[in-house]
Amino acid sequence: MRYTQVIITLLIYCCTFPLSASAAVWISQWRAPDPQSGVRLESVLAMVFDPQRERIYVADGLAGKLHAFDLDGQHLSDFDAGGDLGTPVSITLQRTGRFWFVDRKANALVRLVPEEQRLERFPFSLTGAEAMLPEKVVWHPEAGLMVLDRLSGNVLALDDNLNVRGRYGSNCIDVVSAAGKLWILQADASVVQVDPSDASESKGKRIALQYDLKRPSALERSPQGQLFIADRGLCQVLVFSPAGRHLYSIGARGNRLGRFSAPRQILFLDSAQGSGALAVLDEVNRCVDLFRR
């Protein structure tokens, strides 16, 4: 009788362990910058991953600097373009190695061509019919430059002259480019999947997130198709299935390693060494935390 009980207990444990473990496998690896390194960031507002160089670039908005970290979280260098970087609040990387920034103070898009050490600034107006306040910039491999406009709440597809050629979503909070598509987080707790290279598609497919989100702030899509949502109100990263079912959450409110105060951006590091790692940028803790499975 006792042996039967032990066997049943073991069976139940073996069946349920993978379920419970799936929520706990994200382990915080490091925090950048390391408090001991002496490097301090004033306002951590955006990051981008360069898979060629295997570097994470973090934009310090108020200082107008771009900091480079390696995949171990070590600070490599910083760059301020002679004080001309402005106030970068978003950053994206073109396949050609060119960076695009949103400079909030100038309300402009800025293109950085590193090999030519050249900066080009494209300002927008806040009044009139063409009014726009870019919040985030994203590079889509086929459709080109995308901008999240805080004024209209739309994601705007821009042509080569930076004129608006398409609008997607409504009340948009964040946008990412993944698997050849655009993924747009909306304020109504949904993610809209759009193919911007298809001119006939403007509405896209809506995925309702089955969770009571408080203040969603960022979106990322994993290579496996799961949707990762950062929530500033809950101070967590919530993971959803491709259909929008809540699977599990990462982190909790706090300022120690692996905890969040104001998660602002999430990023999957898609490279040979970085593959599968998840970086979370926290504005109030002024850091990037890296998690691995």
Add this chain to the structure above:
Amino acid sequence: MMYRNIRCSRWKILLAVVALVLFPACVSLALNCVQCHDSIHFKGTYEHEPVARNRCDSCHSLHASRHAGLLQQSEAQLCNGCHAEVTEAWSKSSYTHSPVHKGECTSCHAPHASAFKGLLKDQQKEVCAACHTSLSATQGKQHAPFKKGQCASCHAVHGSEHQGLLRSEDSKLCLGCHKTNSAWQQRHNGRKAQGMNCLECHHPHASTKKALLRPLQHKPFAAGNCSACHTGSSADGRCLSCHSQVLPQFQRVHTHLQGKGASNCTACHSPHVSSQVGLLKGIAGSVCRDCHADKLERRKQALYVHPQANHCSDCHAGHGSDEPYMLRGGMAGACESCHGEHSTFTHPIGDDVLDPRTGTPMDCISCHAPCTGTMFEHNLRGGRERGLCLPCHPGY
């Protein structure tokens, strides 16, 4: 038969004995109390039921108590003992009247007797005006229920699902008395009454303006120049084309533009009339609540809340800020504007003092949580005896 008579008379005797024993006990209890406590305080048109039954000991301990007034329990617990249905009703409501939330029932109710229904301390208008002092200063034409002091005809006095403790959604509430007709529709540009936010334009108590319109008016509205704004192009762009002085405030790291298309500005500001400076739709706290209800919910659970917590704009910038949480002047700066004297004796803060937990500079909110409040005095994040300090100073 005789046996039956004996049994019947036994019952009568027993009842008589019980009555003889209990009646003097009740009487003596009341008599004992009123020997010292003037009975005039316990008489009125409406008497609290235990008082009417001379059961002073229902609420009071006769010898000693840890509660003021020799109450058996705290005021809230005591009232809840019999009036649990009231507690149950308000505890489920989204908005609670402040004295109810604090368990201060006697702020409005007389516990013994009163000349007013519901054991109110005074006439309803006077009871309300005792705290809502600004209402007595209202000028101009008065709304009929307000004039008659019938506050409860519009407000649910304990708790409500609607802001301002209104009994129902404002258009529904207003349409209970105000009928719509063709003249009404003409005045409201043909709009339907259902779902309209009447209180956005009309003052519910009194106003010097016609039709109880709120006193501060948007210039084009006051001039009857509707087409200045209603042109059909982007609403926010149109606002900003006149109010260009706020443009730099939106070009901050954090902007309050929420990407709500045409309704960014009108989410907080009324395009027509308002009682608040800046044509805000309500006082700062209530306007903010529309989107930040979760913050106020957390505050509700806290024991210690910053006294100015509802004056959001004292610390937060309304349009934009370079600081997290849209603070005015940084983490420490927002606090220093009022608590400047603390800089001379505070725990070291600033860029040179790093929080060992995060490596970020220490500031006021490293130890205090003024916005949501906490369970500790001075809105501290932990107990002063150990919980607050040990995470950074484990050696002590």
